[in-house]
Amino acid sequence: MKPLDPRLVRTAAAVRTHLAVSVVSGVLVTGLILVQAWLLAHAIAGAADGAGTDTLGWAITAVAVVAVLRALLSYAAEASALHSAARTKSQLRRRLVAHVTGSGRVWTAEPGAGGEPGSPKAGELVTLATRGLDALDDYFARYLPQLVLAAIVPLAVLTVVFWADWISGIVILVTLPLIPVFMALIGMHTQARTDRQWRLLSRLGGHFLDVVEGLPTLAVFRRAKAQAAIIRRVGEEHRRATMGTLRVAFLSAFALELLATLAVALVAVEIGLRLLGGHMDYQTALLVLILAPEAYLPLREVGARFHASMEGVAAAEQVFTELDRTRGTARRAPGAGVEPRRAPPPTGAASPATAGDIRFEGVGVRYPGRDLPALSGLDLDVRAGEHVLLTGPSGAGKSTLLSLLLRLNEPGQGRISVRPPGGEWTPLEEVPAEDWRRGIAWVPQHPYLFDVSVADNIRLGAPDASMERVREAARRAEADAFVSGLPQGYDTRLGERGARLSAGQRQRIALARALCRDAPLVLLDEPTAHLDPENAAAVRTAVARLLEGRTAVIVAHDAGWAAGALGAAPRVVSLPLPSPERSVPR
Structure with a gap:
């Protein structure tokens, strides 16, 4: 010592x-x-x-x-x-x-x-x-x-x-x-x-x-x-x-x-x-x-x-x-492309690129200790305002793709580019991670609710949101009715991880949080998984309102999403189980 x-x-x-x-x-x-x-x-x-x-x-x-x-x-x-x-x-x-x-990478x-x-x-x-x-x-x-x-x-x-x-x-x-x-x-x-x-x-x-x-x-x-x-x-x-x-x-x-x-x-x-x-x-x-x-x-x-x-x-x-210890499971393999340039410092505002187009070119991700990659040779274009539904078997890399968009991981191969409306294509790694995330609304499969009031949980992504904005977000997320029935309404503490709510209610609070954030890019990971039909229908209704006029990437096994649950059928992209040689078509 x-x-x-x-x-x-x-x-x-x-x-x-x-x-x-x-x-x-x-x-x-x-x-x-x-x-x-x-x-x-x-x-x-x-x-x-x-x-x-x-x-x-x-x-x-x-x-x-x-x-x-x-x-x-x-x-x-x-x-x-x-x-x-x-x-x-x-x-x-x-x-x-x-x-x-922080620093653009999140430990999980x-x-x-x-x-x-x-x-x-x-x-x-x-x-x-x-x-x-x-x-x-x-x-x-x-x-x-x-x-x-x-x-x-x-x-x-x-x-x-x-x-x-x-x-x-x-x-x-x-x-x-x-x-x-x-x-x-x-x-x-x-x-x-x-x-x-x-x-x-x-x-x-x-x-x-x-x-x-x-x-x-x-x-x-x-x-x-x-x-x-x-x-x-x-x-x-x-x-x-x-x-x-x-x-x-x-x-x-x-x-x-x-x-x-x-x-x-x-x-x-x-x-x-x-x-x-x-x-x-x-x-x-x-x-x-x-x-x-x-x-x-x-x-x-x-x-x-x-x-x-x-x-x-x-x-x-x-x-x-x-x-x-290096954080971020996806590392750029030696010799795999040009080393990324350092992103400029964050500006404190949402990046305009989140409202534009996104392109994946030969993107591959490999987690440490695994023989097969999580993604291999992914080519995908997501146009501004488009709704993309990702399907495929477990292990196909759907959640990994979302983690790349959330900037929790980086591609080990290939690159991700973004183009703001009226702008030029730019590598995603050159956009400050904080600015990029400010333009994203994320609804995970198991949203985390904190032991604070309902209103504070909803305004998590928009801390300065007024009470009227919070109520409107809850109403559009089909959550206002059950929130109003709680003992203190929007001032009711939810308990750690939202212990006082059912799974469907927690999901609708998460959707209200995303609506309150009002971000141009929406990412959803199995929003109706493990929900009963009644709650799943309420969540689909709320999601349809959330995605109006926004770009969306949705991960779901539920066939109901592809059947016009969003008002207009999304573009379905099926991801196969990756292999070292396999390439995913656009």
């Missing part, structure tokens, strides 16, 4: 500030330690020689002032460290969230839908971003300052001791390296335990979140007790790993304390013998005896703080591993 991960210094500006503050405070603390030791030796030796308070009053006062200054400096340094830790955690969390949700945890082999689950990411990074407080507030002191104080103390008594300096110089040697040996033994403890904690958090989210299904199939037993077993493994790490921490603290105590005892013995023989004056002996423990103290504290800070360091390493 590196004492200071250089990636932390490069990534978080607060770390660089904290290091500068730690070095300055370490130098000041070192100076105060030396001054306090000399003042104490001078005052005690003077008192032993019979000097009164009139002679030693200034020294006693100076000792008190130095003690107060050390306390104030320690308080200020720790407060600054905690502030730096808070800023660093905030920066790392923002980078992690931006990495998995579903197998084959965005996660790479070895990618953490959503629950593990939550544990990492919360409990894991919180452990950085000990690293910043206690470990790093002690690391700086361990680099400065022993050298300064050795210099003064050699100047005062070279024999004691040699004893300290010989015994001092034993502490970092033992620290390194103990640290190597602890590293594996700390990593295992963190992995078990992440696994426990991720599995617990999965179980809580799937509890209704587990209860229906009478598997809740089995999952509770698994959580109990993983929790017990984490407990044993934590206790093992703590046991090593306590034993290492005992070993370091014993080494430091024996080393100081050697210095005290040789000083005592020479003092009795008259080969050393009393003030020098006191100065060396006061400074000797200070030479070992920072190293002992580094060893003690090492274990408390390692969980945060392990979490930070996993954050960097996650940040280094």
Whole structure:
């Protein structure tokens, strides 16, 4: 384990500030330690020689002032460290969230839908971003300052001791390296335990979140007790790993304390013998005896703080591993076309290209770990205002095609081009992802509804929408009737994932959300899957209103969509199961 991960210094500006503050405070603390030791030796030796308070009053006062200054400096340094830790955690969390949700690529945890082999689950990411990074407080507030002191104080103390008594300096110089040697040996033994403890904690958090989210299904199939037993077993493994790490921490603290105590005892013995023989004056002996423990103290504290800070360091390493992982399952194969140019910065407005034509040319997508591509050689033109119905067997790549239009993935082969009304063809990758998505209304098969009011769920894609606009969107989505019957109407909280609504009602809220967004490009993924005939008919009616005057790409197995459910029969494109050689015709 590196004492200071250089990636932390490069990534978080607060770390660089904290290091500068730690070095300055370490130098000041070192100076105060030396001054306090000399003042104490001078005052005690003077008192032993019979000097009164009139002679030693200034020294006693100076000792008190130095003690107060050390306390104030320690308080200020720790407060600054905690502030730096808070800023660093905030920066790392923002980078992690931006990495998995922003920058034009979105992390998804579903197998084959965005996660790479070895990618953490959503629950593990939550544990990492919360409990894991919180452990950085000990690293910043206690470990790093002690690391700086361990680099400065022993050298300064050795210099003064050699100047005062070279024999004691040699004893300290010989015994001092034993502490970092033992620290390194103990640290190597602890590293594996700390990593295992963190992995078990992440696994426990991720599995617990999965179980809580799937509890209704587990209860229906009478598997809740089995999952509770698994959580109990993983929790017990984490407990044993934590206790093992703590046991090593306590034993290492005992070993370091014993080494430091024996080393100081050697210095005290040789000083005592020479003092009795008259080969050393009393003030020098006191100065060396006061400074000797200070030479070992920072190293002992580094060893003690090492274990408390390692969980945060392990979490930070996993954050960097996650940040280094390439997101987006579709990668451009080596030699497959020209490397994409960087898109211009987002403008904050919907891209005009979403209201224009879209063209797929030889588009191929391959997910990591799969032998066959998800899409292979797809050629498809979608004209502005056209409604395209995608059909085909499961695994044909229908949802993958939607993910390409949503900019959640990128094609590994071929290219996607867009042409705004009256404009020229442009590669989609040159359009800012944020601007592109602003012009899209997406209704997934399982829309996510948040535990907020109905109105807030509907205006998710249009935060500034008025209540009248929300009601109109709900009315056109065939949702106004059942929403009005809820206890607080549009102010009713829906519960997590819309728990208070049926599947058909959730789908109509999602359609109202798309209507409220008023985007020129609409993407729908199986909007009537798993719905009863009555709800499916209501959803089709709402979809027909949603698609008026808009470009639409609809994924559906339901034959009712091709039978004029949208008012006019859409163009049907059937996607076959892809193979490396197969090309999908226009």
